[in-house]
Amino acid sequence: MILIQGAKILLGEKIVEGNITIEGNEIASIGEKKDKSDVVIDARGLAAIPGLFNCHTHAAMTMFRGYAEDMPLQEWLEKKIWPAEMRLNEKIVYLASKLACVEMLKSGTTFFLDMYFFPSATARAVEETGIRACLSSAFFDFFSEEILETSMKRVEKELKELENFRVMRAIAPHAVYTVSMEGLRRSAEMAGREDVFIHFHLAETEKEVVEFRKKYGKDIVKALDEIGFLSSRLFCAHSVWLEREEIELLARRKVNAIHCPTSNMKLSVGKAMNYPEMRKAGVNVLLGTDGAASNNSLSIFNEMKFCALLQKFSYGAESFKAVEAFKMATENAGKAFGIKAGRIEEGWLADIVLVDLNQIQFSPCHDLIANLVYSNATVDTVIVDGKIVVEGGYFDGEEKLLEEFSKEVEKFFM
Amino acid sequence: MILIQGAKILLGEKIVEGNITIEGNEIASIGEKKDKSDVVIDARGLAAIPGLFNCHTHAAMTMFRGYAEDMPLQEWLEKKIWPAEMRLNEKIVYLASKLACVEMLKSGTTFFLDMYFFPSATARAVEETGIRACLSSAFFDFFSEEILETSMKRVEKELKELENFRVMRAIAPHAVYTVSMEGLRRSAEMAGREDVFIHFHLAETEKEVVEFRKKYGKDIVKALDEIGFLSSRLFCAHSVWLEREEIELLARRKVNAIHCPTSNMKLSVGKAMNYPEMRKAGVNVLLGTDGAASNNSLSIFNEMKFCALLQKFSYGAESFKAVEAFKMATENAGKAFGIKAGRIEEGWLADIVLVDLNQIQFSPCHDLIANLVYSNATVDTVIVDGKIVVEGGYFDGEEKLLEEFSKEVEKFFM
Numbered sequence: 133m134i135l136i137q138g139a140k141i142l143l144g145e146k147i148v149e150g151n152i153t154i155e156g157n158e159i160a161s162i163g164e165k166k167d168k169s170d171v172v173i174d175a176r177g178l179a180a181i182p183g184l185f186n187c188h189t190h191a192a193m194t195m196f197r198g199y200a201e202d203m204p205l206q207e208w209l210e211k212k213i214w215p216a217e218m219r220l221n222e223k224i225v226y227l228a229s230k231l232a233c234v235e236m237l238k239s240g241t242t243f244f245l246d247m248y249f250f251p252s253a254t255a256r257a258v259e260e261t262g263i264r265a266c267l268s269s270a271f272f273d274f275f276s277e278e279i280l281e282t283s284m285k286r287v288e289k290e291l292k293e294l295e296n297f298r299v300m301r302a303i304a305p306h307a308v309y310t311v312s313m314e315g316l317r318r319s320a321e322m323a324g325r326e327d328v329f330i331h332f333h334l335a336e337t338e339k340e341v342v343e344f345r346k347k348y349g350k351d352i353v354k355a356l357d358e359i360g361f362l363s364s365r366l367f368c369a370h371s372v373w374l375e376r377e378e379i380e381l382l383a384r385r386k387v388n389a390i391h392c393p394t395s396n397m398k399l400s401v402g403k404a405m406n407y408p409e410m411r412k413a414g415v416n417v418l419l420g421t422d423g424a425a426s427n428n429s430l431s432i433f434n435e436m437k438f439c440a441l442l443q444k445f446s447y448g449a450e451s452f453k454a455v456e457a458f459k460m461a462t463e464n465a466g467k468a469f470g471i472k473a474g475r476i477e478e479g480w481l482a483d484i485v486l487v488d489l490n491q492i493q494f495s496p497c498h499d500l501i502a503n504l505v506y507s508n509a510t511v512d513t514v515i516v517d518g519k520i521v522v523e524g525g526y527f528d529g530e531e532k533l534l535e536e537f538s539k540e541v542e543k544f545f546m
Numbered sequence: 547m548i549l550i551q552g553a554k555i556l557l558g559e560k561i562v563e564g565n566i567t568i569e570g571n572e573i574a575s576i577g578e579k580k581d582k583s584d585v586v587i588d589a590r591g592l593a594a595i596p597g598l599f600n601c602h603t604h605a606a607m608t609m610f611r612g613y614a615e616d617m618p619l620q621e622w623l624e625k626k627i628w629p630a631e632m633r634l635n636e637k638i639v640y641l642a643s644k645l646a647c648v649e650m651l652k653s654g655t656t657f658f659l660d661m662y663f664f665p666s667a668t669a670r671a672v673e674e675t676g677i678r679a680c681l682s683s684a685f686f687d688f689f690s691e692e693i694l695e696t697s698m699k700r701v702e703k704e705l706k707e708l709e710n711f712r713v714m715r716a717i718a719p720h721a722v723y724t725v726s727m728e729g730l731r732r733s734a735e736m737a738g739r740e741d742v743f744i745h746f747h748l749a750e751t752e753k754e755v756v757e758f759r760k761k762y763g764k765d766i767v768k769a770l771d772e773i774g775f776l777s778s779r780l781f782c783a784h785s786v787w788l789e790r791e792e793i794e795l796l797a798r799r800k801v802n803a804i805h806c807p808t809s810n811m812k813l814s815v816g817k818a819m820n821y822p823e824m825r826k827a828g829v830n831v832l833l834g835t836d837g838a839a840s841n842n843s844l845s846i847f848n849e850m851k852f853c854a855l856l857q858k859f860s861y862g863a864e865s866f867k868a869v870e871a872f873k874m875a876t877e878n879a880g881k882a883f884g885i886k887a888g889r890i891e892e893g894w895l896a897d898i899v900l901v902d903l904n905q906i907q908f909s910p911c912h913d914l915i916a917n918l919v920y921s922n923a924t925v926d927t928v929i930v931d932g933k934i935v936v937e938g939g940y941f942d943g944e945e946k947l948l949e950e951f952s953k954e955v956e957k958f959f960m
Contacts, residue, residue: 194909194910195910196912197909197910197912197916197917197921198910198911198912198913198916198917198920198921199910199912199913201867201868201913201916202863202864202866202867202868203864204863204864205863231906231909234906235906235907238906238907239907239922394855396859397855397856397858397859398854398855398858398859398863399858399863400858400859400861400862400863400865424921427920428916428917428920428921429907429920429921429922430907431907431922434851434922437848438852438855440812441808441811441812441852442811442859444811444812444813444814445810445811445812445814445856447814448814449616449618449619449812449813449814450616450617450618451814452616453615453616454615454616490945490948492645492648492649492652492941492944492947492948493649493652493653493843493844493845495608495611495645495948495951495952496608496609496611496612496613496951496952496955497612498610498611498612498613498959499612499613499615502611502612502615502842503611503612503842506612506841506842506843507611507612507838507842507843508653508843508845508848527906530906531904533906534904534906534909537909537910538909538910541910545912
């Protein structure tokens with residue numbers, strides 16, 4: 133049992149001062165109650181907020197942080213990233229993912245949705261660090277039936293392997309420009325059969341959308357609907373270049389859209405997700421950092437700021453409120469994954485972050501949510517699934533991990 | 547004497563491992579040299595970089611951080627900020643400025659250019675915290691001769707008072723929509739006579755530019771040139787809505803332009819500073835956070851990221867390199883103020899920041915400058931004018947300051 137004592141607790145948008153008790157992996161009570169806890173956290177001067185969700189990343193790409201900057205996308209992929217990725221192995225994916233897990237935990241993220249190679253190596257990192265995750269088995273078929281068959285077999289095998297870990301699972305057909313419609317149809321079919329999520333890149337660039345229309349004679353979302361790809365299982369990263377009708381269709385099919393503002397700015401995708409239209413249509417919108425190669429951080433605190441500011445910049449200063457970014461990073465995501473997380477409530481999962489209110493850059497605190505979104509929050513404690521994983525801003529074993537990771541990275545890029 | 551031992555030293559864009567010795571307020575040597583220093587800093591695992599410059603802020607506005615979010619500009623000013631500013635006093639300006647100074651120091655900023663009321667209260671905060679600053683005496687005349695006369699007298703008095711402090715000085719006519727052309731002309735005249743800088747808001751919004759053209763029948767920069775306002779003394783915050791000819795004129799007159807990307811995004815000014823054009827013309831471009839009410843942070847590390855990403859988003863992924871943001875925040879600014887700061891060089895001012903390289907979110911370090919710009923640098927030590935002011939990320943006395951500030955803020959907003 134854990135007792136969090138004297139925190140400023142964020143309940144929805146309200147702040148209540150009091151105690152939280154945790155039993156097992158759940159929030160047992162919120163209020164005045166104290167009990168004979170094994171662990172007492174003195175949380176005076178700390179705010180208790182729900183753990184944050186990073187709903188689109190490629191965790192292991194921490195190894196490429198700053199590896200190839202300011203290059204044209206094609207050259208970047210062809211000369212730097214792809215040749216390096218050809219040489220990937222389980223060990224480097226495991227260590228780079230573990231580094232990512234710790235980076236996320238230390239910045240208040242308690243759940244991430246990932247897409248990368250060797251998902252069970254990432255699953256091992258997830259279990260060892262205590263973070264929560266949904267991991268994808270990713271594939272491209274490059275419009276070849278043969279590659280599709282091989283890929284589907286690998287995906288099936290990888291999904292099976294992931295069953296051995298404490299993770300949620302997804303199948304990740306990469307995007308419409310790398311996967312055939314048949315590949316997408318079969319992904320949706322398999323997702324239904326295996327009861328897993330679908331993780332997908334949608335309408336990131338104008339080129340993708342224009343070329344799809346040229347090739348298939350219709351808009352992407354319309355075409356995806358025709359093959360039964362759209363459902364509440366689906367998580368669409370980026371979702372930038374969409375028409376109003378497509379956004380409305382996403383809403384009707386209860387598809388989740390993931391805003392990745394930092395990555396979209398860095399890779400200069402040309403415009404911002406049309407969040408005002410998404411909101412009007414009722415699409416469930418989430419936040420993602422994308423990989424460390426195109427960000428180059430995995431902090432959802434950063435991402436909330438970029439989100440609010442990119443939206444204001446694109447659609448007007450009054451078009452977006454800080455609390456909307458906060459909801460994208462918390463309760464919207466919990467809802468999308470069908471878990472009781474993203475809010476602090478009795479009976480919900482004990483995924484809680486304690487943020488230090490006595491920090492210069494966080495003072496004054498006229499508006500806690502505005503400070504959380506804009507003012508470089510300092511994470512003190514992180515609890516996931518009822519276990520304390522970050523204490524005093526520190527993850528136990530981080531030096532050793534850094535050392536192992538650095539050695540392996542050096543070897544890899546030698 | 548201070549010896550910084552075993553750092554990774556950023557010399558321009560090159561990294562050299564070695565020692566730095568500091569004598570008085572200057573860098574005495576860079577390289578292998580060790581001496582019998584009074585203070586030895588073990589800098590293994592740290593990068594030594596030049597201190598950062600924040601070239602446009604309103605330091606005391608930390609008191610308004612998160613005070614009035616997501617409101618339309620006019621309502622925000624008229625209902626919230628202006629009524630509060632009517633009640634300002636020296637004590638709150640002093641404490642709010644001091645908080646800002648500590649926030650800046652802790653995030654690696656060693657110099658700021660400020661514009662606010664009661665500049666000598668801010669000067670006191672500057673001296674007590676050890677940061678370097680150029681403080682402005684600000685005024686509006688609202689196109690009234692009478693207000694202009696009163697203002698000029700106050701400005702003269704305030705500039706005189708500032709002579710008693712270890713600060714550089716500027717006169718700050720607010721902007722063309724609040725100050726008459728005669729007020730601007732006299733500002734330039736006084737700046738020449740007193741040998742001080744000019745700090746000014748230029749072309750922040752389209753409205754400002756369109757209305758000026760309507761009123762005066764010409765572009766702002768052209769009109770400013772005709773009254774002798776343009777020179778290397780001049781620091782123009784924002785500089786967003788400018789024509790190519792105006793940018794070229796700024797370059798010819800050696801005017802400094804200050805990019806404030808975060809503020810511009812938050813207040814939705816409609817487009818990004820045209821940096822590619824500025825670069826082509828040869829304008830000296832700097833970075834500023836603007837005040838904490840429209841950011842809501844004073845970290846120039848954040849600002850470099852917003853700068854690089856807003857530029858890439860607006861003008862293409864290859865249009866801007868991380869190192870350009872770093873130069874805006876360092877050597878461009880040192881040059882603008884005519885001081886030997888913004889680079890680590892022998893004989894230059896000892897304004898040095900030590901950044902922790904052994905941080906999860908900073909690893910790997912394929913590219914130090916990319917990490918500094920994008921990956922949430924952790925500031926360990928800050929040295930200004932040869933004095934250690936931040937150690938282990940901590941500013942001596944910060945708790946006491948927070949307490950005093952909080953009490954005063956509570957009283958003020960009661």
